[in-house]
Amino acid sequence: MSLPTDAVDPLLLQNQLCHSLYSATNALVRAYRPLLEPLDLTYPQYLVMLALWEADGVAIKQLVSKTRLDSGTLTPILKRLEQKELIERRKGETDERQWLMCLTAVGRDLRQQAEDIPHRLWCMADMELEQARALKSAAEELYRQIRAREEQPKTT
Template sequence: MAVVGIDDQLCFALYSASRAMTAAYRPILAELNLTYPQYLVMLVLWEEEQVTVRRLGDRLHLDSGTLSPLLKRLEAGGLISRQRSREDERVVEVTLTPEGRRLSGRAECIPEQLFSATGMTARDAEGLRDAVRRLTDALSASEGRKDS
């Protein structure tokens, strides 16, 4: 059996698309003084206002070792605050600051800017997003079965 070439590999297509998407976000997010991973954290907080570090990690599929430095930089920038829960000191809660809330208004146009750069129809983009989610779910489930 012949090895499938790199251009025919699904993993490489996804990797390339991810890098291209992140690169497309870079100049837009630079205006907000955010990196792409920081933007993802802010998206969750703009949705939920306050979350635990654990929930944030679950939503973004990030471990605490990756998340902690992101949160530290966002806190230093005045966009979030972190506090230990009063009910359980092991739990750290992340909350938007007023400045973090105000930033959401400046970020509202970002999805539209990126969508227009793709040249895709809304239907195509939704179909691709849903297919990638199904792939992620299937791979996560498969990984979970291996750990058992």
């Protein structure tokens, strides 16, 4: 794949896709901060809670896959959510060696308080629905392409 023809200097910061995505991500996380503050959640904790509200009682490996947070990042988040009594670890019924992450009653109830967050963030973004869908689709495609390359066997 070659560089776009309008990219005169490939090392100009203004030509870097990674910089645009990084800046947009930081702005998005900052926008979430005041929305999540009343719930006493950080953005990564919110991602975990979203995953558990979608599917409760899952193994850490499944949370890694769903949230796209590596286990080294996820473990302290889970510990913090346990300290807040939003989740608890339970041994698996079929395999006692496996630990499942489960919502507590408090964690389940928090979902109702979080229901308006996506809408409130949407209002801040002020984008047309089709623009947002196209952006999400492009970001997902970029993620898939990079992950597929990372998972290819290394040849020497």
